[in-house]
Amino acid sequence: MADNSQTDQTVTPEDEVVRICQDLIGIDTSNYGDGSGPGERKAAEYVMTELTEVGLDPELFESEPGRASVVVRIEGEDSSRGALAVHGHLDVVPANAEDWQVNPFGAEIKDDCVWGRGAVDMKDMDAMILSVVRDLARTGKKPPRDLVIAFLADEEAGGVKGSHWLVDQHPDLFDGVTEAISEVGGYSVTFPDKNGQDQRAYLLQTGEKGIAWLRLTAHGRAGHGSVPNDENAVVRLAAAIARIDAHVWPREYIGSVRQLLDGLSDLTGVSYADDDASDLLQHLGGARGFVEGTLRDTSNFTMLDSGYKHNVIPQSASASLDCRFLPGHEEDLMATIRELAGEHVEVTIVHRDIALDSPFEGALVDKMKGALLAEDPGAAILPYCLSGGTDNKALKKLGITGYGFAPLRLPADLDFAPMFHGIDERVPLESLKFGARTLQRFLADC
Numbered sequence: 356m357a358d359n360s361q362t363d364q365t366v367t368p369e370d371e372v373v374r375i376c377q378d379l380i381g382i383d384t385s386n387y388g389d390g391s392g393p394g395e396r397k398a399a400e401y402v403m404t405e406l407t408e409v410g411l412d413p414e415l416f417e418s419e420p421g422r423a424s425v426v427v428r429i430e431g432e433d434s435s436r437g438a439l440a441v442h443g444h445l446d447v448v449p450a451n452a453e454d455w456q457v458n459p460f461g462a463e464i465k466d467d468c469v470w471g472r473g474a475v476d477m478k479d480m481d482a483m484i485l486s487v488v489r490d491l492a493r494t495g496k497k498p499p500r501d502l503v504i505a506f507l508a509d510e511e512a513g514g515v516k517g518s519h520w521l522v523d524q525h526p527d528l529f530d531g532v533t534e535a536i537s538e539v540g541g542y543s544v545t546f547p548d549k550n551g552q553d554q555r556a557y558l559l560q561t562g563e564k565g566i567a568w569l570r571l572t573a574h575g576r577a578g579h580g581s582v583p584n585d586e587n588a589v590v591r592l593a594a595a596i597a598r599i600d601a602h603v604w605p606r607e608y609i610g611s612v613r614q615l616l617d618g619l620s621d622l623t624g625v626s627y628a629d630d631d632a633s634d635l636l637q638h639l640g641g642a643r644g645f646v647e648g649t650l651r652d653t654s655n656f657t658m659l660d661s662g663y664k665h666n667v668i669p670q671s672a673s674a675s676l677d678c679r680f681l682p683g684h685e686e687d688l689m690a691t692i693r694e695l696a697g698e699h700v701e702v703t704i705v706h707r708d709i710a711l712d713s714p715f716e717g718a719l720v721d722k723m724k725g726a727l728l729a730e731d732p733g734a735a736i737l738p739y740c741l742s743g744g745t746d747n748k749a750l751k752k753l754g755i756t757g758y759g760f761a762p763l764r765l766p767a768d769l770d771f772a773p774m775f776h777g778i779d780e781r782v783p784l785e786s787l788k789f790g791a792r793t794l795q796r797f798l799a800d801c
Contacts, residue, residue, distance in 0.1 A: 366493070368486035368791035373469060373784055375405065376482035377462035379445075380471035386446035388512040394421030395445040395508040395517075402445070402506050405485050409492035413504075418520040422508045426521070426528050429491060431500040437533030438501035439719075439801055440755060442746055443481040444510030444517065444538075447473040454778045468781035475774045477538040479782045480761035481506060483790045487798055498798050503532050510746050513566065513706045518749035532755050534719050537745050539775070540759025541727065541793075543734070545767035546638035549624030553767065555734045556622065557727050558642060559720070560759025562611040562740030563748065564649060565685055565710035567678040569692065571595055572671055572701045580666035589661050591699045592672040596656055598695045599676070604651040606630065609681055611740045612649050614715055618737040641770040648742025652688050654678045675705070679742055682710040708748045712740070713756050719801070723760050726797035730789060731764055743775075762793040 382398045399415055402425045406413040413427035424445075431438070450459035450472040457463045459472040468474075488504055491497075505528075508517035521528060540560025548554040573595065575588030608616065608629065616627055619635055627635040632650070636643045654676055661672030680688040685707075693702050714720070715738035724736050747757025763786040765771050774780045 366490075368483070368490045368795050369788040371489065372482050372486040372787045372791040375485050376469050376474070376479055376782070376787055377464075379478040379481055380462040380469065380473050381460060383460045384446045385449040385472070386509060386511040387449055392449075394423065396421045396423040398445040399423035399425050399506065399508075402485065405489060406492075409489045411488070411492050416521060416525065418508065418516040418524075422516040424508045424517050424521060425506045427488075427504050428528075429488065429498065429502040429504065431498045431502065433499060434501050434531075436500040438503055438531045440503045440505060440529060440532045440535035440750060441484055441798070442505040442507055442518070442535060442537050442750075443477050443484055444507045444514075444746060445481065446509055446511050446517075447476065447478070448511050448776050450778070456779050459780075464784070465781075467785070468783050469787070470779065470781040472780055474780040474782045475771065476776065476780070477761065479763070479787060479790070480538050482787065483761070483794045486791050487795045490795060491798070496799070499801055501531065502798065503529055507746055513568070513708060514746050514749050515706070518746035522749045522752050526753060529750065529753050529755065532750070532753070535747055535750050535755050535757040536723075536760040537747055537757065538759055538761050539741050539743065539745060540739075541723070541762040542771060543731075543763065543765045544639050544642050546623060546640070548622050554622055555731065555764070555767075556619075557731075557734055557736045557762070558615075558739045559715070559723060559736055560741050561713045561715050561738040562609065562649070562682070563711040563744050564679040564681055564740065564742055566706065566708040566744050566748075567680060567685065567688065567704065568706040569676040569678060570673055570703050570705050571676055571696055572673040572703070573699055574671050574701065575668075575699065577670040578668045580668055584668050587668055588670060588672040589668070591697070592661065592674055595696045595700045596674060598697070599654055599692065600656065602654070602691070602695055604653065606651045607681060608650065609712060609740060611712065611715060611738045612646070615646065615737050615739045618735065622735055641772040645742050645772055646739060648679065649681070649740040652678070652680045652684050653742070654688075654692065680710060682712045685710070708744055709751060711747060711751060711757060713758055719758070722797055722801050723758070725800065726793050727762060729796055730762075730793045760797070762790045762797075763787075764789040
């Protein structure tokens with residue numbers, strides 16, 4: 356680990372953010388979603404050290420041994436105002452080292468980037484938060500309102516052992532919190548405008564699709580592999596998979612998606628139709644996939660499990676299905692899946708969570724826009740809906756309105772969005788420093 360002994364008030368967030376990001380990436384917090392893996396405890400202890408070193412008094416919470424989250428409240432100038440939660444998650448998805456150019460937990464600096472699992476999702480933002488909070492504590496500056504800073508466990512498995520557990524078991528930690536910011540928003544994309552000039556736009560995340568992780572289990576008659584069987588569970592499951600995969604989910608543009616497309620159309624001069632926005636979406640580069648996932652509900656099969664011997668027809672066969680639904684669509688999606696699955700296939704919910712849709716207006720949004728534009732004048736700022744999910748879903752149970760704001764000014768040629776859960780994750784050093792400056796500016800004015 357890098358030396359973290361600096362407590363001089365002349366140290367700025369951008370002086371520390373790269374070091375902290377490297378330190379966090381170097382701690383393996385892989386979340387396999389099945390209870391295995393190292394857990395977040397070591398990373399949580401690191402965060403505790405970084406916070407206590409500058410005089411703060413954070414608390415560490417474990418939902419079960421090793422599954423650790425850290426929370427600290429910072430008093431603001433006006434505690435009568437609604438507090439702001441600033442949160443990130445400490446876990447990461449697993450990484451197969453053989454697929455990477457570098458050790459995914461080596462936190463190597465290469466080509467002016469920090470490489471490693473979590474560099475994009477989301478130890479870069481964790482580092483920004485830590486660096487800015489340390490600066491607040493060192494300098495004694497108070498933010499305009501109370502801040503609740505949270506570093507959470509288990510987001511990559513739905514937050515059951517992290518954000519949802521804290522909200523259910525310790526809701527008092529979020530007393531008075533009205534709004535929140537977290538990951539997967541505030542990063543830039545660059546495209547040619549209507550005059551052929553490079554235009555940088557920041558995608559501010561205002562919405563999230565809901566989650567329905569389902570298990571489909573087909574039931575049939577077990578038997579010998581040499582005997583004809585018209586109640587084969589594998590065949591029944593395969594037929595259900597084919598029907599669901601062939602289903603075309605109707606397209607619908609919710610408010611945040613419509614605002615994004617209209618804004619992008621105005622900037623580029625490229626029009627779009629409700630049934631085809633492909634020419635317009637290509638201007639988003641790697642972020643196109645995230646946006647395409649929000650034009651309709653989606654259902655993708657991810658895992659299969661059946662049988663135990665080559666010559667035995669199994670009694671059951673199962674598949675895992677990842678469904679994401681737009682706000683207000685959950686009941687229709689579930690009814691459609693059950694109908695398509697058919698009478699011999701049972702549909703059970705493994706994990707579900709709500710969809711979010713927050714307004715692209717108001718004082719907090721104005722402050723986020725202002726911080727970005729102060730650091731990058733001339734940029735455009737557009738809303739978008741995330742096809743995935745964040746811990747803002749858990750906070751919504753307490754009435755907290757959440758946004759994605761992890762500000763990064765990115766090189767035009769960096770295909771950033773596909774690195775979420777991808778290989779060779781990396782974040783430019785200058786982008787980290789930009790993010791630390793922007794977040795510092797925002798929290799000083801929030």
